Amino acid sequence: MYIYLPIAEVSMHIAVVIGLGGGIGFLSGMFGVGGGFLMTPMLIFLGVPPAVAVSTEANQIVASSVSGVLAHWRRGNVDFKMGAVLLTGGLVGSSLGVLLFSILRDIGQIDLVIKLSYVVFLGIIGALMLMESVRAIMRTRQPGARRSKMHQHNWMHGLPFKMRFRKSKLYISALLPFFLAAFVGVLSAIMGVGGGFILVPAMIYLLGMPTYVVIGTSLFQIIFVTANITLLQSVQTQTVDFVLAGLLLFGAVIGAQIGARFGTKLRGEQLRGLLALMVLMVSLKLGFDLVITPEDVFSVEIMK
Amino acid sequence: MISRCFFNAWMAGLYLIFASIAPASANTLVADLSLEEVAITTDFNGETLLLFGAVGDARDGDIIVEFKGPILKIASRKKEQVSGIWINRQTVNWRNAPSFYHLYSTRPIEEILSPASQSDLSIGYRNLGLKPQKLRLSEKELAGWIEALNRNMVKRGLWQRHDGGVSINRGVLFRTPVTLPANILPGDYDVRVLHIRDGQLIAEDRTSIQVAKRGAGAFIYRVAHEYSVFYGLFAIAFAVVAGWVAAAAFRKT
Numbered sequence: 001m002y003i004y005l006p007i008a009e010v011s012m013h014i015a016v017v018i019g020l021g022g023g024i025g026f027l028s029g030m031f032g033v034g035g036g037f038l039m040t041p042m043l044i045f046l047g048v049p050p051a052v053a054v055s056t057e058a059n060q061i062v063a064s065s066v067s068g069v070l071a072h073w074r075r076g077n078v079d080f081k082m083g084a085v086l087l088t089g090g091l092v093g094s095s096l097g098v099l100l101f102s103i104l105r106d107i108g109q110i111d112l113v114i115k116l117s118y119v120v121f122l123g124i125i126g127a128l129m130l131m132e133s134v135r136a137i138m139r140t141r142q143p144g145a146r147r148s149k150m151h152q153h154n155w156m157h158g159l160p161f162k163m164r165f166r167k168s169k170l171y172i173s174a175l176l177p178f179f180l181a182a183f184v185g186v187l188s189a190i191m192g193v194g195g196g197f198i199l200v201p202a203m204i205y206l207l208g209m210p211t212y213v214v215i216g217t218s219l220f221q222i223i224f225v226t227a228n229i230t231l232l233q234s235v236q237t238q239t240v241d242f243v244l245a246g247l248l249l250f251g252a253v254i255g256a257q258i259g260a261r262f263g264t265k266l267r268g269e270q271l272r273g274l275l276a277l278m279v280l281m282v283s284l285k286l287g288f289d290l291v292i293t294p295e296d297v298f299s300v301e302i303m304k
Numbered sequence: 305m306i307s308r309c310f311f312n313a314w315m316a317g318l319y320l321i322f323a324s325i326a327p328a329s330a331n332t333l334v335a336d337l338s339l340e341e342v343a344i345t346t347d348f349n350g351e352t353l354l355l356f357g358a359v360g361d362a363r364d365g366d367i368i369v370e371f372k373g374p375i376l377k378i379a380s381r382k383k384e385q386v387s388g389i390w391i392n393r394q395t396v397n398w399r400n401a402p403s404f405y406h407l408y409s410t411r412p413i414e415e416i417l418s419p420a421s422q423s424d425l426s427i428g429y430r431n432l433g434l435k436p437q438k439l440r441l442s443e444k445e446l447a448g449w450i451e452a453l454n455r456n457m458v459k460r461g462l463w464q465r466h467d468g469g470v471s472i473n474r475g476v477l478f479r480t481p482v483t484l485p486a487n488i489l490p491g492d493y494d495v496r497v498l499h500i501r502d503g504q505l506i507a508e509d510r511t512s513i514q515v516a517k518r519g520a521g522a523f524i525y526r527v528a529h530e531y532s533v534f535y536g537l538f539a540i541a542f543a544v545v546a547g548w549v550a551a552a553a554f555r556k557t
Contacts, residue, residue: 002349004486006521007528011349011486059539066547071555108381108392116389227540234536238528242539243521246546253550290389297384298452299392300460302403302489303377 021251029259072216093185373404
């Protein structure tokens, strides 16, 4: 059965939409990631206009982050104070990102910027994760090797507006999480992702937050950032297709449950290694698209 | 399927009516469509219409049907390689570019009309008066851009030519199926039917049809555009509730 998506203005088979949600939900459940970085490129690949893909994915991430944050909240693993600073930065960044998105769309460069952002950021994160997990796998084979220190004191600790984050056991400048979240917010709005794949490692390695509060806190702030993107895109470009978001979500919820059960069968560093490979593959595929000679150097866009 | 059977029966009926009231004058042409409106509903996946009509005497002539969609903002872009990466470097914003342009004819149009007559009658994508909005292009460059526009629109099924698509029955009745793809855009579609003999226009008729969103999809679209703040807030609320419900449902199991 085909369904005509009212905002995307394309007709898609309902099984394809739910199946896509389920497949990516499975991977996100298995690896514990949001999955936006897989969903948005897939939607664009299937013919959904990039603006609709990014805005709709933001809407879907609101739902998956709400459902994810509840478990962390119950366990008390959300640092609300840190979350508040992060979401302030995130709101500023994502608002800028939405503005930047519409400018880039008007001048016909949004496809390029989306692809370049994916290539650069997924490439870097994927490579780092792969190296880290390879090292971890090697370490388990060589007992006795020592872990290096988690974070060192450097210039970042000299910044003003220091704040105490009790839950994260940190006393750092609020500017640091603010600008980090602002930067990720811009990327969120342009790439159609929650940004957890940058935020989580940055919170651990850059801010030095303890691992157990990182995921809950990042999910908490992603809810607000993606809600902001949903609202701004709704008002500015009318590109949020909640029918598409709902169908994807339906598949993703079920897929994530199955994926999570699957994930427990694999070891942590193997899981991260596989995730790294997947991230790198998406990055390479998009990078390849930019470099190979296109089938037709001309393209056409029907604007409304 | 049901609708197709219905059309066939209807056609048979119309056939008899037209045959009995066949135009007295040889220089008349009447045409109509099997639908008054194309409704884009939630299960829309393209539609096939029937265009049919009668001419005084079509035995030694040809029929050309032009099906033209609304003029929208259409941009063509050309990529160039910049330090290894293919980047859109040039943009042409078109004037007069229809979002849909299908031609149906009894024979290849080149056999029916000379290039000059095609231009006089503005038949074919080369004769639509396509012009860039601001940019100045040489004749040759413009032709290249127009060919590329055609190529891309054909690929999407939005511009097409169906040589031999029109069939003539008993010298007076003609018909052609008109295929509207799933990616068709709403708006007013103009239909022009030409009767050509010896490269000359004998008779002409025009009609039009509206392609409109209907049902739940149309409602969602309208709310998204007219009450966009409400729509955005609703989308967020929907997502929050859906996320909550999902978490609660799987917590118990």
